[in-house]
Amino acid sequence: MAAINDATILSPMTLSLALTSDPGATHAEKLLAWYDRHHRELPWRTSPAAAKAGKRADPYHVWLSEVMLQQTTVQAVKPYFEKFLARWPKVTDLAAAPSEDVMAAWAGLGYYARARNLKKCAEAVASEHGGIFPDTEEGLRALPGIGDYTSAAVAAIAFNRPSAVMDGNVERVISRLFAIDAPLPGSKPVMKAKVAALTPTDRPGDFAQAMMDLGATICTPKRPACALCPFRDDCLALSEHDPERFPVKAAKKAKPVRYGAAFVAVTDDGEILLRRRIESGLLGGMTEVPTTDWTARMDGGTTPDHAPFAGDWQPSGTIVHVFTHFELRLSVFRIRTVAQAINGGWWEPVTNLEAQALPTVMKKAITAAIPLAFTKSLN
DNA sequence: GAGTCGTGGGC
DNA sequence: TGCCCAAGACT
Structure with missing residues (x-):
């Protein structure tokens, strides 16, 4: 200079x-x-x-x-x-x-x-x-x-x-x-x-x-x-x-943990049961697999008792997903079944999942039950 | 004003 | 690994 x-x-x-x-x-x-x-x-x-x-x-x-x-x-x-x-x-x-x-x-x-x-x-x-x-x-x-x-x-x-x-x-x-x-x-x-x-x-x-x-x-x-x-x-x-x-910021609050279960049902024809979430709130208007409510305590919601229909639901592991203001731990269950009418839901070919409005947390849950769901190998 | 609302990457 | 952060808006 x-x-x-x-x-x-x-x-x-x-x-x-x-x-x-x-x-x-x-x-x-x-x-x-x-x-x-x-x-x-x-x-x-x-x-x-x-x-x-x-x-x-x-x-x-x-x-x-x-x-x-x-x-x-x-x-x-x-x-x-x-x-x-x-x-x-x-x-x-x-x-x-x-x-x-x-x-x-x-x-x-x-x-x-x-x-x-x-x-x-x-x-x-x-x-x-x-x-x-x-x-x-x-x-x-x-x-x-x-x-x-x-x-x-x-x-x-x-x-x-x-x-x-x-x-x-x-x-x-x-x-x-x-x-x-x-x-x-x-x-x-x-x-x-x-x-x-x-x-x-x-x-x-x-x-x-x-x-x-x-x-x-x-x-x-x-x-x-x-x-x-x-x-x-x-x-x-x-x-x-x-x-x-700088910048000085206000202290942040602790992030609570919530628990729930997600249910992945697949037919012999390779169709998966999906639902649409309500328009407002968390993941509003997006597509999901059936889940229980996500509650603060690890209770009955994490067992297949609350599945969309009765059957031989198999535990398929737990996925953890961190949202802005809480951490979600989802117990995933899967079942092989025949297509049946489910109120508020529909059966979608697994090969068409990429075209769905699935948020990342739902892709994680589906992948836990169907490891190759989002790979080319199924297409 | 304080809560709610996703996800992936960097360190 | 856990925490912070990223061209915020809405209630």
Whole structure:
């Protein structure tokens, strides 16, 4: 740094263009210069060069990606995003699709209320907005499944509105930059005001994506790469030599354990008994094998006494699945039977399980009883 | 404001 | 291994 500053042949203008740590530049200028060089390339994103030329990402693509990315990693989202876009190229296609198809396509991505609201939102855009997404934060915020973050993100990224976009990445960057000691989530309004003050009217969409890229690649939860950060000369947490101390968060509660049983019935024709869960609540609207209630105590619910029909149910092991707020231990039972009418259930060929809206916990239970259920060997 | 709501990966 | 975390929304 000293060697460059001492180089008299470089004019101040050249210096400001060459250095991301120009002390005279604003936070936004430093960050955008960094983003121009180090942005991630993602399927739903327009490059900063194209964005500067006036090209905007498709609002449908931005919205779809943002909903999928809620509490979900980029890596997990990529194949789902491509699959949805190939199958439903326009928001009106998604609006017209059967909800069972949408739920089945979402299976495995988690937080299934997102898929239910995704469908509702597509229908609202198609029927109430002529198939065109609202182009303001307020208009977007009124749609199902679009909250504070997503409305601001779509407004900024798709419509270049100067919205204050704050997700978990931005919270981490801001809390470190200003060394905010107050714990989340109570400190959110203070952080949001900081973001609003930093957000530029020029390139607000790139600024929002740059903040998130910075949090994802440099200002990481553990071992942040502060030497590479465009805010390294401004960061109060770094000046205190402990950036990992931020963001401060409220203590978490212990995760309780619940117990239950799952029943895998298969006919000689290779059909399995399935049910559809009620629309609301845990795994709402998704497909399942019959199970007991999931209770806090290990009691009668973990024996075949509560099977969907009487018979010679065989124990097939226990599977453990960890949800957000409890751990589930399911005793799995299997039986060979003849197809019979079951109230509220249906018999599905095991070879067609991949097309079902089966959440991961149900795939685990089925696999415990039928080890090859989800392999090509049965197809 | 505090609970509810999935899943897979990293360390 | 157990814990934390990931582009949060809804009630």
